[in-house]
């Protein structure tokens with residue numbers, strides 16, 4: 761899915777300007793890092809793409825469709841094609857890891873035999889098949905993150921929105937999670953990933969969009985981002 765922001769401003773009333781006059785084009789299949797200090801607007805930008813946040817001004821289209829004009833039914837279908845990995849994980853604590861992923865497909869009416877197969881595949885892909893019968897609180901931080909990724913990709917979405925998927929993980933686990941994100945992208949999925957992890961950004965070079973106080977201050981398509989450059 762290609763994404764286009766034209767003059768997008770988001771003001772949280774009364775006066776927090778979370779995004780200001782953002783223009784951004786992301787092509788299908790791209791891998792884009794969103795960087796910028798805490799509170800700069802990265803999460804808000806991603807929530808706008810998911811239409812969880814509606815801009816105060818400006819226009820967003822995703823896959824050629826204007827988000828503002830979508831009705832409820834269209835929005836529900838649209839969201840099914842997006843995998844979200846947000847910071848709170850939003851894993852359901854009272855059902856197993858397996859059931860957390862299966863739930864996504866059940867809601868969509870996928871037949872149960874197919875659910876079994878697809879969930880097994882995806883849990884193996886992210887490396888937590890052996891943990892499938894545990895409950896989310898019994899999993900380590902890295903395992904929970906893998907589960908959140910499994911849940912996001914089980915439906916084979918066209919777009920992944922990932923907010924700090926390597927947050928609070930040791931560098932080895934962060935690298936493994938990053939490898940999963942790269943594999944997902946290599947399979948053709950557009951990935952937008954907000955991160956504070958400079959080592960990851962430096963190691964796995966991709967386009968870097970930097971936000972500062974709601975504005976895009978840098979958009980480096982070659983991924984040759986250096987933290988200390990002033991502009």
Ligand SMILES: Nc1ncnc2c1ncn2[C@@H]1O[C@H](COP(=O)(O)OP(=O)(O)OP(=O)(O)O)[C@@H](O)[C@H]1O
Nearest residue numbers: 772776777778796797798799800801802803804805
């Ligand atoms: N629902 C909301 N209501 C009011 N203000 C909000 C809301 N969501 C975000 N904000 C504000 O908008 C600004 C941008 O927040 P945002 O979460 O997008 O930043 P961020 O770059 O993702 O930060 P972090 O790196 O800490 O996750 C912040 O000042 C934040 O307090």
